[in-house]
Amino acid sequence: MVEFAPSTGGLALWMHHRDLPDDGAAPLIATDGRTIFYGAAFERLPIAQQAGLVAHEVLHVALRHPQRFLDLKSLVGDVDLALFNLCADAIVNSALDHLTWLTLPDASVFLDKLLTTALDIDQTVEKSLLQWDVEQLYRAIDDRRPPDRGGKGRDPRRAEGGEAQGARGTAAAASRREDPEPADTGPRADGPKSARARAMADPRHADLLPTPDAQSAPEQEAEQAREWSERLLRAHAGDGEHSMLRALIADLPKVRTPWEQVLRTRLARSLTPKPEVSWSRPSRSYLANQGRAGPSRRMPWEPGFSGRRTAPRLVVVVDVSGSVDEALLERFAREIEAITRRLAASLVLVIGDMQVRRVAHFAPGRSDLRSIEFHGGGGTDFTPLLEEADRHDPDMTVVLTDLQGPARFRPRSAVLWVVPEAWRSAEPPFGRRLVLGMT
Numbered sequence: 001m002v003e004f005a006p007s008t009g010g011l012a013l014w015m016h017h018r019d020l021p022d023d024g025a026a027p028l029i030a031t032d033g034r035t036i037f038y039g040a041a042f043e044r045l046p047i048a049q050q051a052g053l054v055a056h057e058v059l060h061v062a063l064r065h066p067q068r069f070l071d072l073k074s075l076v077g078d079v080d081l082a083l084f085n086l087c088a089d090a091i092v093n094s095a096l097d098h099l100t101w102l103t104l105p106d107a108s109v110f111l112d113k114l115l116t117t118a119l120d121i122d123q124t125v126e127k128s129l130l131q132w133d134v135e136q137l138y139r140a141i142d143d144r145r146p147p148d149r150g151g152k153g154r155d156p157r158r159a160e161g162g163e164a165q166g167a168r169g170t171a172a173a174a175s176r177r178e179d180p181e182p183a184d185t186g187p188r189a190d191g192p193k194s195a196r197a198r199a200m201a202d203p204r205h206a207d208l209l210p211t212p213d214a215q216s217a218p219e220q221e222a223e224q225a226r227e228w229s230e231r232l233l234r235a236h237a238g239d240g241e242h243s244m245l246r247a248l249i250a251d252l253p254k255v256r257t258p259w260e261q262v263l264r265t266r267l268a269r270s271l272t273p274k275p276e277v278s279w280s281r282p283s284r285s286y287l288a289n290q291g292r293a294g295p296s297r298r299m300p301w302e303p304g305f306s307g308r309r310t311a312p313r314l315v316v317v318v319d320v321s322g323s324v325d326e327a328l329l330e331r332f333a334r335e336i337e338a339i340t341r342r343l344a345a346s347l348v349l350v351i352g353d354m355q356v357r358r359v360a361h362f363a364p365g366r367s368d369l370r371s372i373e374f375h376g377g378g379g380t381d382f383t384p385l386l387e388e389a390d391r392h393d394p395d396m397t398v399v400l401t402d403l404q405g406p407a408r409f410r411p412r413s414a415v416l417w418v419v420p421e422a423w424r425s426a427e428p429p430f431g432r433r434l435v436l437g438m439t
Contacts, residue, residue, distance in 0.1 A: 007238030033066030143191030270396035319401035321353035333369035380405030
């Protein structure tokens with residue numbers, strides 16, 4: 001690899017390599033996203049096949065496929081590893097297929113063939129690599145149906161892959177706390193797309209071994225994705241036509257800044273105490289220049305600065321007519337508590353839907369957001385909620401909502417609309433939007 005494509009082949013030096021014991025059950029080659037594991041049969045292969053297998057795994061690691069599987073699983077819940085592995089293999093194999101100095105395994109799946117077979121999309125492999133990433137490809141192919149629950153079927157709009165996600169009632173019912181749907185039991189049955197795709201897979205090529213240990217904290221994951229994307233771009237530019245990448249493929253690691261980091265930054269900018277102008281005391285420069293000018297010259301007064309006397313105030317408006325996942329609410333509440341404690345900011349909590357239901361005041365770091373009950377499916381009018389928030393003269397207003405409702409009042413403070421992933425496409429009437437999820 002380093003002989004034919006020194007820059008992209010050198011990416012293998014950024015990852016660990018480990019031999020597996022010769023117990024007969026070890027895979028030929030696999031990766032968990034950080035380490036490439038080699039079975040005993042690997043060393044008996046011809047050098048061209050070894051190069052093809054290692055190049056395949058190197059791109060899996062560089063493109064962060066195991067970590068992206070875990071991210072997608074945390075976002076949508078049920079993700080079929082075999083189908084995800086097939087989609088990732090199709091992208092990687094198609095990126096390497098132009099190289100003559102390596103050999104890919106027999107029955108390898110390629111992106112253009114997978115699109116034609118599973119989705120009836122006929123386009124060149126070059127165009128496909130520039131268009132499809134692994135998440136988009138998996139979502140398009142995965143049409144598995146939930147198991148039969150004795151006549152208690154799901155909403156057909158949700159079974160079609162979420163086309164009705166924008167409808168408020170359907171989206172709210174999907175995660176409503178009261179009267180929850182029975183949990184699915186047993187494996188989900190393949191639909192026509194996933195069945196055609198699964199028929200193309202060779203179980204011997206299952207090489208992704210995602211484990212939670214291979215995933216870091218969100219901030220570190222974002223930094224590692226940025227580093228791998230830069231390494232791939234530099235390596236591709238260095239090798240030119242000999243690069244292991246056929247093109248700058250759409251599946252390059254996406255740099256997604258964790259929403260927790262964005263929330264901390266925006267709240268810190270608004271809530272950090274700022275010095276106030278004081279006309280009762282002169283500035284230091286005025287005193288120094290007055291002494292140099294002498295008693296016979298009169299200088300214009302220059303006010304000084306004093307520390308802020310009032311503590312910063314944050315208002316959190318919670319729209320309880322929507323539906324928020326409990327785990328997501330707990331993470332959001334934890335961030336709010338940590339920020340208000342660190343910045344010594346007081347918190348005012350405004351809860352409501354069509355009208356204000358509750359207003360509570362909390363000392364820094366003492367908020368009680370985790371006990372909020374979301375009812376879902378009802379209407380929302382942000383106007384009375386924002387008017388109530390403005391009455392407390394906050395330094396910033398944060399609205400936790402699905403953005404499904406009118407807002408006929410704009411507060412004087414900056415407004416940050418915090419929305420769950422399901423309502424990513426909703427546009428705020430003013431202010432800025434932050435998506436809780438994979439941003």
